[in-house]
Every structure is written in C-alpha cells, then in structure tokens.
Amino acid sequence: xxxxxxxxxxxxxxxxxxxxxxxxxxxxxxxxxxxxxxxxxxxxxxxxxxxxxxxxxxxxxxxxxxxxxxxxxxxxxxxxxxxxxxxxxxxxxxxxxxxxxxxxxxxxxxxxxxxxxxxxxxxxxxxxxxxxxxxxxxxxxxxxxxxxxxxxxxxxxxxxxxxxxxxxxxxxxxxxxxxxxxxxxxxxxxxxxxxxxxxxxxxxxxxxxxxxxxxxxxxxxxxxxxxxxxxxxxxxxxxxxxxxxxxxxxxxxxxxxxxxxxxxxxxxxxxxxxxxxxxxxxxxxxxxxxxxxxxxxxxxxxxxxxxxxxxxxxxxxxxxxxxxxxxxxxxxxxxxxxxxxxxxxxxxxxxxxxxxxxxxxxxxxxxxxxxxxxxxxxxxxxxxxxxxxxxxxxxx
Numbered sequence: 001x002x003x004x005x006x007x008x009x010x011x012x013x014x015x016x017x018x019x020x021x022x023x024x025x026x027x028x029x030x031x032x033x034x035x036x037x038x039x040x041x042x043x044x045x046x047x048x049x050x051x052x053x054x055x056x057x058x059x060x061x062x063x064x065x066x067x068x069x070x071x072x073x074x075x076x077x078x079x080x081x082x083x084x085x086x087x088x089x090x091x092x093x094x095x096x097x098x099x100x101x102x103x104x105x106x107x108x109x110x111x112x113x114x115x116x117x118x119x120x121x122x123x124x125x126x127x128x129x130x131x132x133x134x135x136x137x138x139x140x141x142x143x144x145x146x147x148x149x150x151x152x153x154x155x156x157x158x159x160x161x162x163x164x165x166x167x168x169x170x171x172x173x174x175x176x177x178x179x180x181x182x183x184x185x186x187x188x189x190x191x192x193x194x195x196x197x198x199x200x201x202x203x204x205x206x207x208x209x210x211x212x213x214x215x216x217x218x219x220x221x222x223x224x225x226x227x228x229x230x231x232x233x234x235x236x237x238x239x240x241x242x243x244x245x246x247x248x249x250x251x252x253x254x255x256x257x258x259x260x261x262x263x264x265x266x267x268x269x270x271x272x273x274x275x276x277x278x279x280x281x282x283x284x285x286x287x288x289x290x291x292x293x294x295x296x297x298x299x300x301x302x303x304x305x306x307x308x309x310x311x312x313x314x315x316x317x318x319x320x321x322x323x324x325x326x327x328x329x330x331x332x333x334x335x336x337x338x339x340x341x342x343x344x345x346x347x348x349x350x351x352x353x354x355x356x357x358x359x360x361x362x363x364x365x366x367x368x369x370x371x372x373x374x375x376x377x378x379x380x381x382x383x384x385x386x387x388x389x390x391x392x393x394x395x396x
Contacts, residue, residue: 032104044105048130052117056124061148064344064369068119068152072337075222076146077153078168079210080250085110085150088134091169093162103134114154123151140247142350145341147249171218173208200265203258207266216276221335227273228384230326234267246352275333275384285377293378296371306371307363315379328356333384339376343367 022028036044066073082091088103089110090096100107114122126147129137138147153168204213211217215227226234240246242255242263255263295301298316300308310316312328331339345351346360347367364372 032102034104036104048133052121052124052130055128056118056121059120059124061123062145065145065148066337068148068155070152072220072222073149073152074156075153075168075171075218075220076210076250077149077151078165079171079223080146080150081153082169082209083206084250084253086169092157092160092165105133107134110154111157111160114157119151119155122154123147126150139249139252140244142247143249143345144350145345149250170209172212173205200262203262203266204269206254207270211270214276215270215273217335221337224338225276225334225384226270228275229271229329231264231267231271232326233329234270235264236327238263238267240352240354245354246357247350275330277333277384289374290378290381292371293374293376296375297378301367301371304366304368304371306367309375309379313379315382330384331379332382334379336373336376336380339379340372343372343376344369347372 035041061068086094087097088100088107092111096107096109117125125135127138127141127144129135140146156168210223211226215229216225217223237246238255238258241248241251242258244252258266294316296306297309297313300306309331312325313331315331342351343360343364346357346364349361351357351360
C-alpha cells in the first residue's frame with residue numbers, strides 16, 4: 001500500500017510538472033479564432049455547469065418579490081435584456097451581433113438555451129457572471145433584486161414570437177415613437193449626445209422604451225412614473241446613476257453613456273410632461289391601511305423613529321408646511337409597488353450612496369412591511385398634481 005501511494009504521488013507530481021511546462025511553452029493556443037480541444041471544451045463546460053449548480057443551490061427569490069410570472073417583473077427584465085443581453089445572446093426579433101459569434105466561448109443564443117437552466121441558476125449567472133467567458137457580473141451588486149427581473153423574462157423567452165418580444169422590450173415606445181423622434185437640443189442649442197455621437201433623439205428613444213415618451217411608463221407598474229418631476233431632481237438622479245452613486249444595473253449603463261448636456265435635456269423633457277393619474281397596487285385597500293399611510297406621511301411614526309414623509313415629499317392637503325421641496329421627488333400618483341420597493345431597498349441599505357440615500361436609510365430603518373405598504377398605497381392614490389415649491393427661504 002505504501003509503495004502504491006508513493007507511486008501515485010510521484011505520478012501526480014510528474015503530471016503537474018508536465019502541465020506547468022506545457023503551459024509555459026505557449027504551445028496551447030489561446031486565440032479566440034481557434035476552438036478548444038474537445039477534451040478541454042468538455043472539461044470547461046462540466047466545471048462551469050457544476051459550479052453554477054452548486055453555488056445556486058440555495059438561492060431562492062426573496063419573500064417580498066412578486067412571482068416570476070408577474071407581468072411587471074417580466075416587462076422590467078425585457079427592458080434590460082434588449083440593451084444588456086440581446087447584442088451577444090440574440091432575441092426573437094434579431095440575431096446575435098456578428099462580433100459576438102467570434103468570441104470564445106461563443107455566447108449561446110438564449111431563446112434556445114434557457115430551458116437548460118433552473119430559475120435559480122439563471123439568476124445566479126445574471127448576478128455573478130462567469131469568469132473568462134465574457135459574461136460580466138451585474139453592474140450593481142447591491143441590487144440583488146434586479147437580476148430576478150431578468151430571470152423572470154428569460155423564463156418567458158423560449159418560443160417567444162418577435163411581436164411579443166417587441167411588445168415587452170419596447171412597450172408603448174414602439175407604437176408612438178414616430179411622433180417623438182425629432183431630436184431635442186441641449187442648452188447650447190446643438191444636438192446633445194453621448195460619446196458615440198448620438199443625438200438626444202436616440203437617447204430619448206432609449207428612455208422611452210421603459211418610461212414612455214411622456215414619462216408615465218405603463219399600467220403594469222414595471223417602471224416609475226417620472227413625468228412632472230422637477231428637472232433638478234431628474235438631472236441629479238441621472239448623474240447619480242451614471243456615477244454609480246445610486247445603485248442600479250439597469251439604469252447605470254444607460255446614464256453612463258450620456259454626456260451632461262444630454263442628461264440635462266432629458267431631465268427637462270420629462271419634467272415638462274404631464275403626470276398620469278394615480279396607480280394603485282390594491283384595488284380596494286382597507287380604510288385603516290390608508291389612514292395609517294396618511295398618518296405616517298403627515299407625522300411619521302415617532303415611536304419607531306420614522307420621520308414624516310411630507311416634510312420633503314409633500315402629500316398632506318391644506319397645509320403649507322408640507323409643500324414639496326423640489327430636491328426630492330413627488331410621490332403623488334407613483335406606482336405603489338415602486339414606492340414600497342424603494343423603501344425596502346433603503347431599509348436594506350441597497351438603494352445608493354447619495355446624501356438622500358443616507359437620510360432615507362436613517363428614516364426607514366425601523367419601518368415595518370405594514371407601514372411601508374400603507375405609505376406606498378396612500379401616495380399612489382393621490383392625484384399627481386404639481387405640488388407647491390419652497391423657495392430658498394423655505395417659504396411656499
């Protein structure tokens with residue numbers, strides 16, 4: 001037995017030294033123009049799949065996430081897929097970018113491959129990426145909720161028609177874009193664009209796929225209503241996304257590709273739009289729930305260390321002290337699901353690293369789910385009229 005073990009150890013050492021010398025020789029080509037040897041390809045494929053299966057084994061959707069067939073979640077994932085995934089992995093209405101076909105390994109055409117993976121495995125790959133495969137990790141690792149939206153969309157992808165894909169990925173922008181394609185201009189009067197030289201018309205089309213040209217998104221509540229928000233708030237928000245100070249793997253790549261003139265012009269465009277009517281998560285909430293939301297909006301929950309929302313966001317009728325400060329967004333008529341989701345992100349410390357985020361994290365740290373849902377429902381049912389604005393002295 002001792003002799004056998006010694007022989008095996010020597011053989012192992014010899015194999016390791018031989019492999020090291022072979023790698024050092026440079027004889028194995030790393031060129032993306034050549035396929036791996038079949039045994040090497042099989043080894044890498046096996047190692048990748050086993051790694052994903054093992055690390056994703058105990059990954060499940062968080063309890064506050066809608067079901068993976070929720071229309072808003074699917075729509076949100078489709079909005080990102082068109083920009084972030086389709087160029088390499090293809091889509092039902094378009095083939096893969098020819099350049100991606102020459103990557104090694106070649107990115108799979110996902111409409112044909114998603115069925116090979118479990119939902120938790122699709123999520124894990126979206127969040128963490130795959131080393132040495134050109135598959136990047138999610139740009140905002142703090143936002144562990146966003147890859148679930150992509151997962152929800154991927155689960156619908158097999159057998160999807162081109163028409164359904166375009167409806168999910170482009171939304172209302174597909175139907176009414178012809179009326180809005182004229183390029184806007186930046187403050188200098190020249191077309192504003194990003195580093196690729198695109199005019200603002202192209203940038204606006206990118207925004208409109210999710211938010212609509214009028215900034216009111218869609219009825220499913222997949223994206224926040226941004227129409228009628230102050231231009232200052234929208235501009236600072238876009239800057240925060242671009243710089244990674246507000247966390248979002250969906251928004252950061254979009255905002256980071258635009259220059260300052262484009263950001264200001266987009267903010268001005270959406271600030272000038274008319275807000276839509278309120279959208280509610282609950283068709284018939286209890287009066288007690290709405291009253292709880294109103295009380296927290298007006299006075300907070302002092303016993304829980306929760307500040308009043310209205311000091312910054314407005315939302316209490318007939319009281320000039322609660323005029324909205326335009327540095328902060330109006331919540332009137334916003335989707336209840338969006339408000340609740342953002343409050344939970346702040347509570348978890350996953351919303352961002354801006355001054356507003358630090359204020360909000362302290363404010364909502366001790367909020368219960370019941371309080372969050374009540375506040376969200378209350379604001380969603382308010383008519384989204386332009387609130388009173390405070391001047392530099394804090395007067396209305």
